[in-house]
Structures are given as C-alpha cells and as structure tokens.
Amino acid sequence: MKVFVTGANGFVGSYVVAQLLADGHEVYASSRTGDLSSFNTNKNYRFIQVDFSDPFSLHDAFEFVQPDMVVHSGAMSKPDDCELKQSDAFDTNVFGTVQLLLNAEAYKSFFIYLSTDFIFDGNKGMYKEEDKPSPVSYYGKTKTDAEEAVMEYQHGWAIVRTSFVYGKPLYGRGNFITMIAEKIKNRQPFNVVSDQLRTPTYVADLANGIAAIIKQKAGGVFNIAGKDILTPFEMSEAVAAYLDVSDHLLSPVTKDEFKELAQRPLKGGLDINKAISELQYQPVSFSEGLTDTLR
Ligand SMILES: NC(=O)c1ccc[n+]([C@@H]2O[C@H](COP(=O)([O-])OP(=O)(O)OC[C@H]3O[C@@H](n4cnc5c(N)ncnc54)[C@H](OP(=O)(O)O)[C@@H]3O)[C@@H](O)[C@H]2O)c1
Structure with a gap:
C-alpha cells in the first residue's frame, strides 16, 4: 500500500515510518525540513520535503504520490508553543489538516489523524472514544x-x-522520559508534576496500533495508549529507580505550583478497551517500555 506520512521527522512519525517499512508498505515520508532518517537505502522509502500548510506544494506532493493512505502525525505538538503562537498553531494544526483532507479526497485515500487526550478537560479521566471533547488549551x-x-x-x-x-528517539528531539533521565544522571534540580494522571504510551506500541488500523482499514476513533495510569512524578521515580540513582534532585509539585503557559487536563489518560478488542492491541507495561527506552 502507498502510504503518505506527515511529520516523519517527528518523534511519532519516525516510528510510524519504521513500522510501515517493516510491514512492506511503500512509504512516502514527509516533513517540513529535510530528511533526518537513514531509511533512504530501503527501496520502499521516499522522502518528500513539504509544508502541509502550503496548498500549492501539498497539491504537487499528492499528485506525485497519489496515496492509498495518509497518516497525519505532523503538528505543532507543544501545548505552550500553541498557546503563545495561536495563529501558527491554527495554520499548522487546523488549516494544514484541512488542506491534507482536501488533497486526500482527490485520491480517495484513507485518512488517519493523530490526536490527543488534551482534547478533554481532565475532570473525569480515563476517557473513552465516545466522550465529548472539552479542551482547556x-x-x-x-x-x-x-x-x-x-x-x-x-x-x-x-x-x-x-x-x-x-x-528512545530514532532521530530528532527527545521526550519527557529521556529528558528526565538526563536530569537524574546529572543531578540537576527539576520540578515534576505529581497530581496529573496520564496513560504513558510506548511509541513502538503506538506505531503498531496505527499499523493494525491500516491493515484492517478500521474506521472511527481509537484510543491507542499505555495500560498503566501514572503521574509524571511517578514516571520520574521509575526512571530514577531504573538508573539506580537515589540522590537525584527531582521534586514533586502540584499542577498549580508548576506554572505552565498552557493549561493541561488534570486527569487525562485513555481507556484502551476498544483497541484491545477490535485491533488486538496489546501494549507493554510502563516498566517494559521504560527498559526499552533507557537500555
Ligand atoms: N508526543 C506526545 O506525547 C503526543 C501525545 C498526544 C498526541 N500527540 C500527537 O501525535 C502527533 C505527533 O507528535 P510528535 O510528538 O511526533 O510531534 P513532533 O515530534 O513535534 O513532530 C511533529 C512534526 O510535524 C512536522 N510539522 C509541523 N508543522 C509542519 C508543517 N507545516 N508542514 C510539514 N511538517 C510539519 C514537524 O516537521 P519538521 O521537524 O520537519 O519541521 C515535526 O517533526 C501530533 O499530532 C501530536 O499532536 C503526541
């Protein structure tokens, strides 16, 4: 299958590209900046540098690829950046997605969109697919x-x-766990939120879940997340235990003490029962994912 992937230089996109190549798909990886990967020796891999919020360039890219599937993982993904630069966030996350949909329509491509538990307000937690979005950022x-x-x-x-x-990042930027591991190893003081709940998702599981959706052409909303419910501070403690560092300088703080530009849902997290039963999705535990990340 010909799959056009956006955000290929990003953390999630890089794993999606790797998984789809492993599954034998013809992958057209795209990003705004040049190719960061080392996949170009794979005969099923092509990289297209395109800004998906530029309708003219995007039209050319789609005319060239004519994809069967689109996996849209590109985004302005940092909540604080979006709060600060709202017009850029709109152009990238809303206008850009609409441009991709318009182009996908011409080739009747199946469209997979990456979203987040940050669409919820965080009053309830462990959201199901049918829960109503109510974003706070x-x-x-x-x-x-x-x-x-x-x-x-x-x-x-x-x-x-x-x-x-x-x-573990394949290339490009790190993530919370790899950043915290550095703070712990370097005995750097750092405050970590201890009252927000999340279901941390191992990136390879997410890529697997997306691959299962592609295989089944499964339509609708799917929660693809981890199976453990943890606060960021609990995750940090697990990182410190794995690294066997007891004299780290991480301190637990509440969401109200930890000043951030964008508000975050207090009780986030996603119920994954639908993905388990319909996609045979089987995520690893947080401790298994952590071992793979820090090994
Ligand atoms: N990471 C998480 O914890 C998390 C949680 C929930 C949901 N998500 C969602 O998952 C998706 C992937 O997140 P991520 O963590 O992989 O984000 P990321 O590492 O920030 O990657 C996003 C990529 O999007 C690309 N991009 C942004 N604007 C673009 C544009 N106008 N044209 C072309 N490419 C553009 C960037 O490409 P360049 O680098 O080439 O500029 C960047 O590499 C996003 O939709 C995000 O909202 C992520």
Missing part, C-alpha cells in the same frame, strides 16, 4: 477542530488519540 482546541474536520471526510478515516508518548 489552545493546542487542545486546534486538535479538536481538526478532529471535527476529519470526521466530515467521505473516503474513510480513523482518529488515533494517544497520551504522553515516550521511547
């Missing part, structure tokens, strides 16, 4: 608006909601 609002556009698409779509993704 601009990032969450852009992801909700983009989801609504995807749900209008006529040629088959899936929305993959995930939460707090971690793992």
Whole structure:
C-alpha cells in the first residue's frame, strides 16, 4: 500500500515510518525540513520535503504520490508553543489538516489523524472514544477542530488519540522520559508534576496500533495508549529507580505550583478497551517500555 506520512521527522512519525517499512508498505515520508532518517537505502522509502500548510506544494506532493493512505502525525505538538503562537498553531494544526483532507479526497485515500487526550478537560479521566471533547488549551482546541474536520471526510478515516508518548528517539528531539533521565544522571534540580494522571504510551506500541488500523482499514476513533495510569512524578521515580540513582534532585509539585503557559487536563489518560478488542492491541507495561527506552 502507498502510504503518505506527515511529520516523519517527528518523534511519532519516525516510528510510524519504521513500522510501515517493516510491514512492506511503500512509504512516502514527509516533513517540513529535510530528511533526518537513514531509511533512504530501503527501496520502499521516499522522502518528500513539504509544508502541509502550503496548498500549492501539498497539491504537487499528492499528485506525485497519489496515496492509498495518509497518516497525519505532523503538528505543532507543544501545548505552550500553541498557546503563545495561536495563529501558527491554527495554520499548522487546523488549516494544514484541512488542506491534507482536501488533497486526500482527490485520491480517495484513507485518512488517519493523530490526536490527543488534551482534547478533554481532565475532570473525569480515563476517557473513552465516545466522550465529548472539552479542551482547556489552545493546542487542545486546534486538535479538536481538526478532529471535527476529519470526521466530515467521505473516503474513510480513523482518529488515533494517544497520551504522553515516550521511547528512545530514532532521530530528532527527545521526550519527557529521556529528558528526565538526563536530569537524574546529572543531578540537576527539576520540578515534576505529581497530581496529573496520564496513560504513558510506548511509541513502538503506538506505531503498531496505527499499523493494525491500516491493515484492517478500521474506521472511527481509537484510543491507542499505555495500560498503566501514572503521574509524571511517578514516571520520574521509575526512571530514577531504573538508573539506580537515589540522590537525584527531582521534586514533586502540584499542577498549580508548576506554572505552565498552557493549561493541561488534570486527569487525562485513555481507556484502551476498544483497541484491545477490535485491533488486538496489546501494549507493554510502563516498566517494559521504560527498559526499552533507557537500555
Ligand atoms: N508526543 C506526545 O506525547 C503526543 C501525545 C498526544 C498526541 N500527540 C500527537 O501525535 C502527533 C505527533 O507528535 P510528535 O510528538 O511526533 O510531534 P513532533 O515530534 O513535534 O513532530 C511533529 C512534526 O510535524 C512536522 N510539522 C509541523 N508543522 C509542519 C508543517 N507545516 N508542514 C510539514 N511538517 C510539519 C514537524 O516537521 P519538521 O521537524 O520537519 O519541521 C515535526 O517533526 C501530533 O499530532 C501530536 O499532536 C503526541
């Protein structure tokens, strides 16, 4: 199958590309910047540098690829950046997604959109697919608006909601777990939130879940997340235990003490029962994922 992947230089996109190549798909990896991967020796791999919020360039890219599937993992993904630069966040996360949908329509491509538990307000926690979004940040609002556009698409779509993704970066930027591991090893003081709940998702599991959706052309909303419910501070303690460092300088703080530009849901996390029964999704435990990340 010909799959066009956006955000290929990103953390999630890089794993999606690796998984799809392993599954034998013809992968057209795209990102705004040049190719960071080392996949170009694979005959099924091509890289396309394109800004998906530029309708003209995107049109050319789609005309060239004519994809069977689109996996849209590109985004302005940092909530604080989105809060600060709302117009850029809208252009990237909403306008960009709509441009991708318009182009996908011409080739009747199946469309998979990466979303987040940050579309919820965090009052309830462990959200199910049918729960109603109520974002508390601009990032969450852009992801909700983009989801609504995807749900209008006529040629088959899936929305993959995930939460707090971690793992060893293939290339490009790190993530919370790898950043915390550095702070712990260097005995750097750092405050970590101890009252927010998340279901941390091992990035390879997420890529597997997306591959299962592609295989089954499974339509609808799917929560693809980890199976353990943890606070960021509990995750940090697990990292310190793995590294066997007891004299680290991490301190637990509440969400109200930890000043961040964008508000985060207090009780996030996603119920993954639908993915387990319909996609045979089987995520690793947090401790297994952590071992793979830090090994
Ligand atoms: N990471 C998480 O914990 C998490 C949790 C929930 C949901 N998600 C969702 O999962 C998806 C992937 O997240 P991630 O962590 O992999 O993000 P990431 O590492 O920040 O990667 C996003 C990528 O999107 C690309 N991009 C941004 N604007 C673009 C544009 N206008 N045109 C082309 N490419 C553009 C960037 O490409 P360049 O680098 O080439 O500029 C970047 O590499 C996002 O939709 C995010 O909302 C992530």
